Amino acid sequence: MIAGDLDRLIQLLARLPGLGPRSARRAVLHLMKKREALMLPLAEAMARAAESVTHCSLCGNLDTRDPCGICRDTTRDPKLLCVVEEVADLWALERSGAFKGRYHVLGGTLSAIDGRGPDQLSIGKLLQRTAAPDQPVEEVILALSATVDGQTTAHYISERLAASGIKVSRLAHGVPVGGELDYLDDGTLTAALKARRPA
Numbered sequence: 001m002i003a004g005d006l007d008r009l010i011q012l013l014a015r016l017p018g019l020g021p022r023s024a025r026r027a028v029l030h031l032m033k034k035r036e037a038l039m040l041p042l043a044e045a046m047a048r049a050a051e052s053v054t055h056c057s058l059c060g061n062l063d064t065r066d067p068c069g070i071c072r073d074t075t076r077d078p079k080l081l082c083v084v085e086e087v088a089d090l091w092a093l094e095r096s097g098a099f100k101g102r103y104h105v106l107g108g109t110l111s112a113i114d115g116r117g118p119d120q121l122s123i124g125k126l127l128q129r130t131a132a133p134d135q136p137v138e139e140v141i142l143a144l145s146a147t148v149d150g151q152t153t154a155h156y157i158s159e160r161l162a163a164s165g166i167k168v169s170r171l172a173h174g175v176p177v178g179g180e181l182d183y184l185d186d187g188t189l190t191a192a193l194k195a196r197r198p199a
Contacts, residue, residue, distance in 0.1 A: 006032075010024045011024075013027055056068035059071050059102065059104055060087065060104065060105030060106075060107065060122060061087055062087050070094075075100075076101055076102055077100055077102075078101070078102055078136075078137070079101070079136060079138040079139065080099075080100070080101025080102065080137075081104055081126075081137045081140050082099055082101055082104070082140075082143050083126060083142050083143060083157065084105055084143050085107075085108060085145060086105065086106075089105075090103050090105055093143065101141075104125075104129060106153070107120075107121050108120070109121075109149035109150050109153040110149060110153045110156060118156065123157065126140075127160060137166055138166065138167060139166065139167040140157070140166055141169050141170070141171070142154045142158070142170045144170075144171075146173050146191065172195050173192070173195060174188065174191050174193075174195050175189075175192045
């Protein structure tokens with residue numbers, strides 16, 4: 001038998017992505033061994049984050065300030081707007097250091113099966129941002145997943161922006177850097193062939 005408080009902690013940790021009940025038990029045992037050095041600082045950091053971190057009212061990013069640091073950064077190009085599904089996608093693009101514009105987090109993708117339509121996402125807010133005269137957007141980059149729902153969402157947004165005169169582009173799909181053809185799936189190879197360019 002596991003004590004009530006420990007069992008509750010294990011159950012909560014097991015809900016996290018990538019952790020099941022067994023991994024959660026191991027994590028809890030490790031935290032208990034390192035109570036002073038790890039568990040108490042972690043609990044304090046989580047409590048502080050729960051109070052101070054919020055979604056940016058402009059782009060949807062997570063930060064302790066609103067607007068977030070990216071939206072307040074005057075060195076970023078306001079004419080480029082990169083649309084992503086989730087905050088994790090924004091962070092991944094930021095890690096690359098390749099994009100110097102602004103972002104818009106949708107909060108997911110359109111999905112008839114899950115009952116997610118345009119009203120459940122921040123598509124309306126995206127359309128308002130692109131129509132705002134004080135922040136003229138020249139290009140919207142759709143950095144959405146290469147899934148059916150991602151493609152559907154990209155198509156829907158492209159159609160809604162068609163009359164605006166704003167350039168709409170998508171991330172290229174295909175062979176990753178360092179990827180070997182033998183290990184790639186058929187969909188990736190097909191996308192790479194269709195998106196080929198002169199050598």
